[in-house]
Amino acid sequence: MAKSYLKEVYSGDTNDSRELYASWAATYDKEVQKNGYVTPKRIANALKDVVTDQSDFILDYGCGTGLSGFALQAVGFENINGLDVSQEMISLAEKKSIYKNLKVFDPFTEIPVYPDQYKIITAIGVIGAGAAPLKVFDSLFTLLPQNGLFAFSFNDHTLNDPSYEKKVKSCLSQGHATMLHKSYGDHLPKANLKSNIYILKKL
Ligand SMILES: C[S@@+](CC[C@H](N)C(=O)[O-])C[C@H]1O[C@@H](n2cnc3c(N)ncnc32)[C@H](O)[C@@H]1O
Incomplete structure (x- = not known):
């Protein structure tokens, strides 16, 4: 039987999770799909409702094996x-042929994206416990142009640390963004995990 990484991922290091994902990659899709992974679909549907031009380029940051890109493509991006x-x-x-371009980078260097390159950035299942x-x-938000959209999720493990929600609240209260969407719902329902999904519009 394949090893379950869901049991160890959330206690992982957010500074460098590359070793964990190197080992998990081959069984990642199967394990998260078996547990009903639905956050990508929730974000994709919410994003579709607020985007006027679905041909705009999206940066799927922390795209992993492409399950997030698949969900975005499935609703028409x-x-x-x-x-x-x-x-x-x-x-x-790469094998799924969803992305126009794919790039690997070292997390201890700058994100290889220039400011205003993307009007839409997603970070689906990426920021927080066990990942980034x-x-x-802040690094991603800074890269967006005015009116750019940032769609991301925080799962229950991440939400247990109040600094994540605090970051969103301070972004809003300082007038840097407005919230277009926020909802709490299933993340990995068969593992009893939920997530908040958010769409912020940069002011
Ligand atoms: C739980 S997976 C989510 C992958 C994909 N977005 C999805 O929905 O299936 C987290 C991904 O974040 C990546 N990751 C971890 N730390 C990162 C960082 N600092 N910057 C970008 N990606 C990171 C991992 O390599 C992994 O592919």
């Missing part, structure tokens, strides 16, 4: 690029 820190995860995304650190929120 045509142009999706993927970025991730794990070569093993991205190699599997909270500082990635």
Whole structure:
């Protein structure tokens, strides 16, 4: 029987999770799908409702094996690029032929995206427990143009640490963004996990 990574991922290091995803890549899709992984679909549907031009390029940050890109494509987004820190995860995304461009980068270097390059950035199942650190929120938000959209999720494990929600609240209260969507719902229902999904519009 394949090893269950869901049991260990959430106690993982958000500074560098590359080793974990290198080992998990081959069985990731099967394990999360078996547990009903639905956050990508929820974000894709919510994003579709607020985007006027679905041909706008999306940066799917932390695209992994491409389950998030698949959900975005399934609701009609045509142009999706993927970025991730794990070569093993991205190699599997490549095989799905969803992304126009895929790139691996070192998390200890700058994100290889220039400011205003994307009007829409997604980070689906990426920021928080077991994946990317909270500082990635600011790094991605900074890259957006005015009126750009940032769609992301925080799962229950991540929400247990109040600093994540605090970051969103301070972004709003400081007038940097307005919230277009926020909802709490299923994440990995068969593992009894939910998530908040958010869409922020940069002011
Ligand atoms: C739970 S997976 C989610 C993958 C995909 N978005 C999905 O919905 O299936 C988390 C992904 O974040 C990536 N990741 C971890 N730390 C990261 C960082 N600092 N920057 C970008 N991606 C990161 C991992 O390599 C992994 O592919």
